[in-house]
Amino acid sequence: MFEGPDYPKSIKEELFESWLEEGRASMISYHFMLIVWNVYDEKYNPVYVESRDEIENYELYPDAKGSEALIAVYDLYSESRVAI
Secondary structure (H helix, E strand, O other), X not given: OOOOOOOOOOOOHHHHHHHHHHHHHOOOOOXXXXXXXXXXXXXXXXXXXXXXXHHHHOXXXXXXXXXXXXXXXXXXXXXXXXXX
């Protein structure tokens, strides 16, 4: 996943699936999983949020100016990618 020049690095499908499962299993009722690129660690991290409003707290890759950049957003239950 996330292969090609539009992304900083690829990710294994198994890791992505484990992140979805982790978000669904949480005691907090998360609805979305954000895939965030950490510039300093040069790795992806999942961020779970309850509402669309929280997505706006992240700047989009590649234009982000901080240490984290939003790569993609997924609905935890339908597993579909959310347009941002």
